[in-house]
Amino acid sequence: MAAGIDLYAAVNEHFGFDGFKGTQEQVITNLLAGRDTFVIMPTGGGKSLCYQLPALVSEGVAIIVSPLIALMKNQVDLVRSYSSKDDVAHFLNSTLTKKEIKEVHDDLLTGKTKMLYVAPETLTKQENLEFFSDLQISFFAVDEAHCISEWGHDFRPEYRRLKEMMDQINPDIPIIALTATATPKVQSDIVKNLGLRNPDIFISSFNRGNLYYEIQPKIKKDQTVKNIVKFISQNKGKSGIIYTLNRKTTEELADMLMANGIKAVAYHAGFDGKVRADRQDQFLNEDVQVIVATIAFGMGIDKPDIRFVIHYNIPKSIENYYQETGRAGRDGMEGKCILYYSHKDVSKLEHLMRDKPLSEREVTGQMIQETVAFAESSVCRRKILLHYFGEEYKEEKCGNCDNCLHPKEQIEAKDETVVALKAIKALDERFATEYVIPVIMGKLTPQIQMYRHDQIAEYGSGKEKDQHYWNSLIRQMLLHGLIQKDIEEYGLLKFTKAGEAFLKKPKSFKIVLNNLYEEANADDDE
Ligand code: ADP
Numbered sequence: 001m002a003a004g005i006d007l008y009a010a011v012n013e014h015f016g017f018d019g020f021k022g023t024q025e026q027v028i029t030n031l032l033a034g035r036d037t038f039v040i041m042p043t044g045g046g047k048s049l050c051y052q053l054p055a056l057v058s059e060g061v062a063i064i065v066s067p068l069i070a071l072m073k074n075q076v077d078l079v080r081s082y083s084s085k086d087d088v089a090h091f092l093n094s095t096l097t098k099k100e101i102k103e104v105h106d107d108l109l110t111g112k113t114k115m116l117y118v119a120p121e122t123l124t125k126q127e128n129l130e131f132f133s134d135l136q137i138s139f140f141a142v143d144e145a146h147c148i149s150e151w152g153h154d155f156r157p158e159y160r161r162l163k164e165m166m167d168q169i170n171p172d173i174p175i176i177a178l179t180a181t182a183t184p185k186v187q188s189d190i191v192k193n194l195g196l197r198n199p200d201i202f203i204s205s206f207n208r209g210n211l212y213y214e215i216q217p218k219i220k221k222d223q224t225v226k227n228i229v230k231f232i233s234q235n236k237g238k239s240g241i242i243y244t245l246n247r248k249t250t251e252e253l254a255d256m257l258m259a260n261g262i263k264a265v266a267y268h269a270g271f272d273g274k275v276r277a278d279r280q281d282q283f284l285n286e287d288v289q290v291i292v293a294t295i296a297f298g299m300g301i302d303k304p305d306i307r308f309v310i311h312y313n314i315p316k317s318i319e320n321y322y323q324e325t326g327r328a329g330r331d332g333m334e335g336k337c338i339l340y341y342s343h344k345d346v347s348k349l350e351h352l353m354r355d356k357p358l359s360e361r362e363v364t365g366q367m368i369q370e371t372v373a374f375a376e377s378s379v380c381r382r383k384i385l386l387h388y389f390g391e392e393y394k395e396e397k398c399g400n401c402d403n404c405l406h407p408k409e410q411i412e413a414k415d416e417t418v419v420a421l422k423a424i425k426a427l428d429e430r431f432a433t434e435y436v437i438p439v440i441m442g443k444l445t446p447q448i449q450m451y452r453h454d455q456i457a458e459y460g461s462g463k464e465k466d467q468h469y470w471n472s473l474i475r476q477m478l479l480h481g482l483i484q485k486d487i488e489e490y491g492l493l494k495f496t497k498a499g500e501a502f503l504k505k506p507k508s509f510k511i512v513l514n515n516l517y518e519e520a521n522a523d524d525d526e
Pocket residue numbers: 017018019020021024041042043044045046047048049302
């Protein structure tokens with residue numbers, strides 16, 4: 001391809017940057033040498049440049065596969081704004097008219113276009129394949145490459161056919177695959193399915209050492225708001241985002257902050273474009289200190305000095321948590337990430353998925369459980385986050401999270417775990433936590449009376465411990481995989497193999513008592 005070019009001059013000429021971030025330069029050199037390249041880099045790491053710069057300095061056009069039609073146009077606009085030549089980048093997808101497609105084809109044939117963004121569907125059309133076969137192509141880029149794997153969070157079956165299509169167009173062209181999230185399983189799926197030839201893999205660390213992670217119990221709404229106000233007052237003049245689950249809460253919370261003298265605005269997808277743009281500007285220009293938002297806010301926001309991100313509700317997945325907290329401290333300086341956690345919020349999330357198809361419920365349910373496990377764990381937060389992305393954090397403690405700085409006390413619960421397992425078994429694994437606990441505690445409810453479960457030996461077998469204790473234990477048994485919740489009839493407690501093994505040969509099982517998380521936020525009716 002393009003040997004001997006000065007990449008520093010090129011990045012400065014085309015993008016106005018002084019140099020490269022992270023692995024960018026090695027990635028670009030590798031690709032320009034004609035080698036298959038695999039880039040794993042967290043969001044904001046600068047993946048786009050890894051194929052945009054090589055595209056600009058190479059002969060021919062780079063074909064960039066991207067799954068999101070909505071983002072394609074933004075990407076193309078961005079590239080055009082850098083270069084001030086409109087024909088340098090184009091996209092082809094189902095939103096274009098015949099006439100527009102013709103214009104794109106013309107620009108491609110004259111060789112003016114350096115980057116062509118396509119949807120995977122575009123590549124599966126025979127007429128396109130034939131057209132592309134006649135072009136000089138510099139390389140293929142597969143963005144959001146995790147879409148190829150069922151084990152990724154966003155599986156797209158069309159991605160599975162990419163290799164076949166690329167081979168039809170021209171099997172000798174180098175491929176660069178990029179993703180922000182790839183567990184080891186997803187990584188090997190990507191290499192295999194794209195048929196990457198002895199690829200060089202560039203993995204950036206996902207560790208954000210400057211971010212401090214803390215989980216706080218979310219007790220009553222008043223108290224939580226008070227805590228947030230106190231926190232913000234201690235961080236005077238510092239910008240922050242508060243994420244909430246729903247739109248109404250963003251407005252209520254922003255009002256409450258204002259009432260406490262904090263400059264705050266709400267932001268969600270229900271406001272029209274102008275209001276959203278204004279509020280975003282206010283935040284960027286620091287006319288307001290805090291933006292209270294749904295997850296609609298933040299994509300593509302480039303404010304390097306956000307000093308805190310507060311989650312007022314539990315995020316939907318660990319990945320969401322990582323992305324959302326990741327908006328703090330982009331400049332490498334302090335960033336505090338506080339999550340207010342309650343079981344009620346978890347139930348709300350679970351409730352939202354009740355009407356979804358089974359397969360989706362399964363995946364989302366698992367993601368929620370992983371987030372709960374993260375929130376309730378007493379292990380270093382950073383260790384868990386990085387483990388999630390397939391990265392081993394070598395140290396036992398990071399020293400910059402709540403669990404490292406204030407370790408929680410653990411208590412032995414071996415005997416009680418046996419009590420709970422026996423009760424679940426005696427109830428034929430046909431009941432949910434809300435039924436199992438009163439049986440264990442020997443509390444007679446009309447239903448227990450009806451099923452005559454007050455007659456079984458396990459009734460009252462754990463009456464010396466309270467409700468909090470049993471709730472906490474059962475949750476941690478779920479987290480450690482001793483039992484699981486049935487998926488079809490969501491909530492029924494079932495045994496796992498590990499649970500069976502435990503019952504046969506009980507061993508030490510230590511738990512943390514998170515009583516505070518139990519408190520129902522009674523006046524919180526979002
Ligand atoms: P990703 O796709 O990995 O999320 P982007 O490609 O959107 O990341 O880049 C994130 C931000 O970093 C953008 O604002 C981009 O302009 C900036 N950026 C990328 N490369 C460089 C660089 N070499 N120097 C300075 N800023 C860069």
